[in-house]
Amino acid sequence: ETGVTQSPTHLIKTRGQQVTLRCSSQSGHNTVSWYQQALGQGPQFIFQYYREEENGRGNFPPRFSGLQFPNYSSELNVNALELDDSALYLCASSKGGTDTQYFGPGTRLTVL
Amino acid sequence: EDQVTQSPEALRLQEGESSSLNCSYTVSGLRGLFWYRQDPGKGPEFLFTLYSAGEEKEKERLKATLTKKESFLHITAPKPEDSATYLCAVLLGNEKLTFGTGTRLTIIP
Numbered sequence: 001e002t003g004v005t006q007s008p009t010h011l012i013k014t015r016g017q018q019v020t021l022r023c024s025s026q027s028g029h030n031t032v033s034w035y036q037q038a039l040g041q042g043p044q045f046i047f048q049y050y051r052e053e054e055n056g057r058g059n060f061p062p063r064f065s066g067l068q069f070p071n072y073s074s075e076l077n078v079n080a081l082e083l084d085d086s087a088l089y090l091c092a093s094s095k096g097g098t099d100t101q102y103f104g105p106g107t108r109l110t111v112l
Numbered sequence: 113e114d115q116v117t118q119s120p121e122a123l124r125l126q127e128g129e130s131s132s133l134n135c136s137y138t139v140s141g142l143r144g145l146f147w148y149r150q151d152p153g154k155g156p157e158f159l160f161t162l163y164s165a166g167e168e169k170e171k172e173r174l175k176a177t178l179t180k181k182e183s184f185l186h187i188t189a190p191k192p193e194d195s196a197t198y199l200c201a202v203l204l205g206n207e208k209l210t211f212g213t214g215t216r217l218t219i220i221p
Contacts, residue, residue, distance in 0.1 A: 004155075006155075031207075033207075033208075033209070035209075040213070041213055042116075042199055042201070042211030042212050042213045042214055043156070043199075043201075043209075043211050044211075045208040045209060045210070048207055048208070050207075055207060056207050056208055058208060088153070090155050090156070092209075096207075100146065100158055100161050101146075101158075101209060102158055103148070103155035103156045103157070103158075104155050105154055105155045106153075106154065106155045108153070
């Protein structure tokens, strides 16, 4: 069984640029959630996708957007990058509902 | 406002010295409580899910318990490889996991 994978592992961008992060969900999972984790903090919920539709959103501005594809993989897009967007971005997949969310290894984004 | 608080922030133990980590929560509509382990620079690794007060789960040297207001992660006779940050999260009705800030555990050989 393949776990959750994310790409790229690391990314360096400059302020004002745009970035796309990718996530492949675990086999049999139809729900993907994205989290932002700043250094020394717990992950903060960005949004969740269920069967290609957004299914809940945290307190993040509209420049954070996402997609889910028919194979349940997902993208996180961030426009107009700011210095505070530097963080570890985590993707988690689940079967939905109260099922456990399994996390990928994360993408470390640095904004200069 | 829904809140999850973990204590202590950091804990240093000698190898073999048992202790407990606390996760207290003030939320409405709790659907589940989760414990994860996170190594530096990596994604959280799932440990336990608890759904109702009185429930207990065990795995190797770890045991998680749940009451109506808090959860404990008990670690018995820890080894250096148990060193990590332990995260607690609650699942609410909007499918969103709300995390605490974690307890950074260090086991000294």
